[in-house]
Amino acid sequence: MNESSLLQRFSERINALKKLPKIQENKSIPELLEEKGFSRRDFMKWASAMTAVLSLPATFAPTVAEAAEVADRLPIIWLHMAECTGCSESLLRTTYPTIDSLIFDYISLEYHETIMAAVGWQAEHNLEHAIEKYKGRYILMVEGGIPTGEHGGYLTIGPHGQTGLKTAQKASEDAAAIFAIGTCSAFGGIQAAAPNPTGSVPLSEVTHKPVINVPGCPPSEKNIVGTLLHYILYGTLPALDAYNRPKWAYGLRIHDLCERRGRFDAGEFVEAFGDSYAMDGYCLYKVGCKGPYTFNNCSRERFNDHTSWPIQAGHGCIGCSEPDFWDTMGPYEEPLADRLYETVFGGLGADATADKIGMGVLTAVGIGIAAHAAISSIKNPKE
Amino acid sequence: MANHETKTLMEREKEFSASYRWQHWIRAFSIVALTFTGFYIADPFITAEPNAEPTNFLQAYMRGWHEIIGWILVAVFFFKAYLFLFTRNHRGELESLKDLTNIQVWKQQIGYYLLIEKHPKLKGIYNPIQFAAYAGFYLMLIGIIVTGLILYVHTTHVGLGAMLYEPMRALEVMMGGLANVREIHHILMWGIIIFVVGHIYMAVYNAVFGKDGAMDAVFSGMKWKHEDH
Ligand code: HEM
Numbered sequence: 268m269n270e271s272s273l274l275q276r277f278s279e280r281i282n283a284l285k286k287l288p289k290i291q292e293n294k295s296i297p298e299l300l301e302e303k304g305f306s307r308r309d310f311m312k313w314a315s316a317m318t319a320v321l322s323l324p325a326t327f328a329p330t331v332a333e334a335a336e337v338a339d340r341l342p343i344i345w346l347h348m349a350e351c352t353g354c355s356e357s358l359l360r361t362t363y364p365t366i367d368s369l370i371f372d373y374i375s376l377e378y379h380e381t382i383m384a385a386v387g388w389q390a391e392h393n394l395e396h397a398i399e400k401y402k403g404r405y406i407l408m409v410e411g412g413i414p415t416g417e418h419g420g421y422l423t424i425g426p427h428g429q430t431g432l433k434t435a436q437k438a439s440e441d442a443a444a445i446f447a448i449g450t451c452s453a454f455g456g457i458q459a460a461a462p463n464p465t466g467s468v469p470l471s472e473v474t475h476k477p478v479i480n481v482p483g484c485p486p487s488e489k490n491i492v493g494t495l496l497h498y499i500l501y502g503t504l505p506a507l508d509a510y511n512r513p514k515w516a517y518g519l520r521i522h523d524l525c526e527r528r529g530r531f532d533a534g535e536f537v538e539a540f541g542d543s544y545a546m547d548g549y550c551l552y553k554v555g556c557k558g559p560y561t562f563n564n565c566s567r568e569r570f571n572d573h574t575s576w577p578i579q580a581g582h583g584c585i586g587c588s589e590p591d592f593w594d595t596m597g598p599y600e601e602p603l604a605d606r607l608y609e610t611v612f613g614g615l616g617a618d619a620t621a622d623k624i625g626m627g628v629l630t631a632v633g634i635g636i637a638a639h640a641a642i643s644s645i646k647n648p649k650e
Numbered sequence: 651m652a653n654h655e656t657k658t659l660m661e662r663e664k665e666f667s668a669s670y671r672w673q674h675w676i677r678a679f680s681i682v683a684l685t686f687t688g689f690y691i692a693d694p695f696i697t698a699e700p701n702a703e704p705t706n707f708l709q710a711y712m713r714g715w716h717e718i719i720g721w722i723l724v725a726v727f728f729f730k731a732y733l734f735l736f737t738r739n740h741r742g743e744l745e746s747l748k749d750l751t752n753i754q755v756w757k758q759q760i761g762y763y764l765l766i767e768k769h770p771k772l773k774g775i776y777n778p779i780q781f782a783a784y785a786g787f788y789l790m791l792i793g794i795i796v797t798g799l800i801l802y803v804h805t806t807h808v809g810l811g812a813m814l815y816e817p818m819r820a821l822e823v824m825m826g827g828l829a830n831v832r833e834i835h836h837i838l839m840w841g842i843i844i845f846v847v848g849h850i851y852m853a854v855y856n857a858v859f860g861k862d863g864a865m866d867a868v869f870s871g872m873k874w875k876h877e878d879h
């Protein structure tokens with residue numbers, strides 16, 4: 268699609284949304300931002316940054332700004348499942364209120380357990396009401412894995428003690444779009460790590476509707492808001508990678524755009540935290556960086572309004588946006604080759620890595636060969 | 651069993667063709683080089699020469715050679731598969747399948763290595779233990795090539811890397827993510843190292859005790875044939 272027809276398509280979409288009533292009949296988003304002390308200029312700067320995040324040409328910035336302004340036309344339901352609320356926190360509890368957090372705070376009010384005022388029966392009623400009223404129109408964002416063990420009994424919410432499983436399934440049924448926010452919701456996350464006692468599964472496994480995964484522990488505010496803006500602009504689900512993650516955010520590995528990549532290729536590695544190489548900003552591979560196996564845009568977008576990110580701060584990536592990262596990425600401060608295997612032998616092999624097991628087997632083979640050769644040279648094989 | 655006069659007579663017979671021998675040695679050297687560069691990639695144990703200019707590329711060279719030699723290994727693998735399946739003068743390998751399904755030959759072969767039985771008479775050129783070990787080796791080779799290619803498409807996004815990208819990503823999902831792919835690649839390397847050690851021992855063993863020159867054959871192509879076989 269060429270630029271002008273894409274722009275045309277976006278404008279039509281925004282105009283259609285503009286005609287819809289606002290969910291809350293109070294301030295508009297531009298008014299809200301102004302009240303919080305953001306100038307129009309700040310807002311346009313933010314919109315330009317978002318345009319770049321979404322890999323759109325710079326000339327699209329005004330359109331992206333418009334899309335953000337109509338974000339309050341979309342009802343959003345945000346559910347909390349088995350999680351730590353870190354994803355919501357990452358978005359809302361920034362050092363100072365950012366445009367991302369303000370917009371989000373403003374639009375998500377339909378139902379969001381962390382920030383809504385209602386409790387108990389009232390909260391339950393609000394959720395049912397929202398699902399009913401905005402049937403087929405609302406955007407569902409789910410944070411957290413879905414425990415399925417004991418028929419979902421490991422997670423019950425609200426006065427009726429309804430299981431999270433049932434709530435998630437019901438809310439998914441009539442949603443216009445479903446975003447699984449965070450690694451727990453996208454892949455099961457930490458509570459799904461072996462041995463996964465609660466039987467936690469990704470949202471996509473309990474609903475037959477398409478789910479867009481926005482993993483990360485937590486995902487950056489840009490990826491959450493970007494997914495929403497993308498939906499407002501295109502009206503369809505974004506291009507996805509093999510794990511249903513939007514390609515604009517998860518198309519490349521951390522390693523591909525890492526600021527320390529030059530050091531990696533040069534073979535210059537930090538050997539231990541705090542050594543002189545660490546001070547020189549060498550690559551963190553040998554102290555456990557999992558950037559080469561992790562798809563995300565942290566190296567490009569960073570966190571907290573582009574302030575910093577783990578590798579800049581001196582610790583390797585732990586692979587938080589990959590499936591089963593808790594099981595597959597450890598140990599976090601050593602290279603993958605040092606992964607530990609849960610071996611039996613009464614714990615004898617508890618610190619076995621592939622290399623140690625390999626050397627062990629090789630030694631056994633060596634001894635076997637030596638013995639066989641020795642015996643054969645005494646007692647020759649039969650002709 | 652033939653009579654005593656002919657017992658010592660031996661005849662030179664062509665065991666391995668030139669193409670067979672070439673692929674064998676190219677593959678052997680690639681495996682050695684891939685293991686070395688592979689260990690480096692897994693845990694870079696050589697510290698790059700300090701250099702004030704940004705002209706160090708140690709990891710990049712290691713990775714580059716690993717990938718180049720990796721592709722050579724892929725090419726040789728296809729060539730070998732062609733020789734095995736479609737060429738007439740490598741029928742001896744396929745013939746070994748007949749021994750593979752013969753329990754008696756298995757028993758006798760195991761007995762031979764336990765030094766309690768005579769070497770069985772074989773229809774093909776590989777004994778059943780050997781054939782099973784080779785089959786295992788080829789499975790590991792396929793595994794390491796596939797996982798290697800999955801890793802490869804993320805290092806090069808153009809050309810072959812681009813062509814293979816989608817199918818390799820589907821396989822990556824089946825293996826549970828790129829970290830697992832790396833780990834499987836690494837474990838298969840150990841499997842291959844252990845095979846190679848056993849393989850070299852058995853080759854030497856048969857050269858010493860078999861006295862038919864199968865070891866020479868992979869260098870020169872020729873093998874000594876006992877008249878009575
Ligand atoms: C006998 C054959 C091979 C051996 C022993 C071998 C060994 C290894 C090892 C040990 C690693 C490091 C894994 C880790 O981090 O633990 C590795 C990485 C890798 N191998 Fe191989 N490999 C072989 C064949 C291949 C082939 C056929 C390819 C395909 C072109 C390939 C491509 C790669 C790539 C792309 C990487 C990752 C490099 C990176 O991410 O920087 N390998 N290999």
Ligand code: SF4
Pocket residue numbers: 521522523525526527528529531550551552556557558559578583584
């Ligand atoms: S710090 Fe991590 S992501 Fe960055 S170049 Fe090194 S290994 Fe890659």
Ligand code: SF4
Pocket residue numbers: 483484485521561562563565576577578583584585586587588
């Ligand atoms: S750098 Fe790695 S571990 Fe950190 S947030 Fe990004 S993907 Fe997750």
